[in-house]
Amino acid sequence: EVQLVQSRTEVRKSGDSLKISCKASGYSFTTHWIGWVRQMPDKGLEWMAVIYPGDSDTRYNPTFQGQVTISADRSTTTAYLQWNTLKTSDRAMYYCVRSSSVVLNYFDSWGQGTLVTVSS
Amino acid sequence: SYVLTQPPSVSVAPGETATIICEGDNIGSKSIHWYHQKAGQAPVLVISDDSDRPSGIPERFSGSNSGNTATLTIRRVETGDEADYFCQVWDTDTDHPVFGGGTKMTVL
Numbered sequence: 001e002v003q004l005v006q007s008r009t010e011v012r013k014s015g016d017s018l019k020i021s022c023k024a025s026g027y028s029f030t031t032h033w034i035g036w037v038r039q040m041p042d043k044g045l046e047w048m049a050v051i052y053p054g055d056s057d058t059r060y061n062p063t064f065q066g067q068v069t070i071s072a073d074r075s076t077t078t079a080y081l082q083w084n085t086l087k088t089s090d091r092a093m094y095y096c097v098r099s100s101s102v103v104l105n106y107f108d109s110w111g112q113g114t115l116v117t118v119s120s
Numbered sequence: 121s122y123v124l125t126q127p128p129s130v131s132v133a134p135g136e137t138a139t140i141i142c143e144g145d146n147i148g149s150k151s152i153h154w155y156h157q158k159a160g161q162a163p164v165l166v167i168s169d170d171s172d173r174p175s176g177i178p179e180r181f182s183g184s185n186s187g188n189t190a191t192l193t194i195r196r197v198e199t200g201d202e203a204d205y206f207c208q209v210w211d212t213d214t215d216h217p218v219f220g221g222g223t224k225m226t227v228l
Contacts, residue, residue, distance in 0.1 A: 045219040106153035110162040
């Protein structure tokens with residue numbers, strides 16, 4: 001069974017750094033893209049970035065390019081999303097997602113979400 | 121970039137058929153995927169590649185895609201189907217996924 005287990009709630013202040021995680025299991029970590037989707041309060045879904053752990057190829061939504069960094073650790077089958085400087089506007093739920101195959105098309109598995117709260 | 125448009129809301133009575141649309145320029149030439157998100161939960165894939173149902177999704181869920189409109193159809197709607205529904209395509213021009221704004225389905 002595919003599982004994406006995320007760190008839960010993170011509480012930070014504006015200006016802080018943060019790295020959230022997504023532990024993947026139940027499949028070959030290196031043959032599926034893994035990424036992150038943001039959902040701001042009472043809003044829709046926004047794709048942020050994906051990484052292919054097999055060769056560390058990364059793709060970013062231009063909206064988030066330079067704002068966050070995606071990475072993956074093959075040895076622990078864990079993906080990460082990192083901010084160097086958080087803003088209050090980064091307050092949202094962040095979902096870890098897996099692509100259905102080596103081809104990027106849709107996301108067949110989702111983590112339970114990491115709620116990031118940023119105070120001023 | 122590519123834009124997907126969904127109606128904000130739809131209401132349906134239990135036992136009836138719900139139709140949720142997703143509009144985009146020549147969307148019929150792309151593969152459309154649908155997710156539902158129940159209150160307080162993560163999204164779940166319910167239809168992939170226009171009309172394929174993942175394991176565990178009831179046969180009541182079906183999809184179609186042609187011209188400028190993709191459709192998710194839910195037959196014999198149950199109260200447990202109440203959720204936000206999102207469509208998604210892969211924009212080959214920008215090489216990244218695009219989500220529709222979502223449709224909140226209320227089961228009356």
